[in-house]
Ligand SMILES: Nc1ncnc2c1ncn2[C@@H]1O[C@H](COP(=O)(O)OP(=O)(O)OP(=O)(O)O)[C@@H](O)[C@H]1O
């Protein structure tokens with residue numbers, strides 16, 4: 001059974017804004033799916049639809065076969081959610097918050113305290129476990145919110161910008177935890193993020209949204225094929241031959257497209273035979289960031305507007 005299925009899903013808000021426009025998508029269990037796209041693309045709206053916080057205008061959706069608009073409580077039992085503004089209690093301590101949310105899901109106090117302390121340890125919040133939430137920093141709250149989402153051992157996690165406001169170390173820690181949860185516990189992760197470098201490290205597949213539409217989806221390799229871009233050879237060099245077609249990015253750095261690493265020796269020969277000096281050379285495949293910009297730029301172009 002798919003963990004998530006969206007079938008020609010649309011959401012029009014009161015007032016007429018079409019935030020999600022006929023999106024069809026499915027996620028298998030254990031995938032870490034990166035849901036990407038510029039501000040206003042429709043990511044949070046999709047997460048709210050998947051959690052039954054909003055009902056679709058058209059189309060169908062399910063989480064482990066359950067329709068969240070019909071049975072939100074059944075989806076909540078299987079899912080953990082982290083949003084940008086998590087609701088928790090300021091006058092309770094970190095561990096008290098976790099025990100409270102554990103009790104909402106029917107866990108005993110002993111169970112939720114034991115697992116809560118383990119989650120706090122993994123999220124490096126042990127020292128803050130007895131501090132009231134009111135005294136937590138933004139990043140500490142965000143990490144506690146992830147612990148809260150995990151307290152009932154969900155099968156799927158919906159994470160909407162889980163690392164916004166986190167320092168690089170904490171963000172790295174949260175991302176390794178996400179990877180571990182998927183790899184060791186088989187949890188499916190639906191991750192909305194703008195942090196493309198982390199997404200490239202953590203996710204197994206991606207969906208790219210813009211203006212409510214799913215522009216592309218697939219693994220990194222599939223998306224690379226989609227933008228039809230091969231490798232880029234990066235050179236740090238001096239005195240390049242004038243007829244070498246390349247793009248200069250700074251004083252000594254140049255970029256040129258190649259089809260494979262096999263082409264590198266012939267370029268090296270050409271440059272050195274012409275009296276050029278090479279200090280460094282590397283071949284790079286397009287990053288997730290390169291793909292993101294290529295696809296979103298082409299969507300914004302006048303041609304794309306005409307097609308739309
Ligand atoms: N409650 C609402 N009423 C009307 N329009 C809304 C509402 N919530 C969101 N929208 C609009 O729907 C569109 C999609 O918003 P959404 O929050 O889903 O985008 P997002 O991809 O999560 O963006 P971000 O990256 O900024 O978080 C935007 O144009 C937004 O202004």
Ligand SMILES: [Mg+2]
Pocket residue numbers: 043044045160
């Ligand atoms: Mg959002």
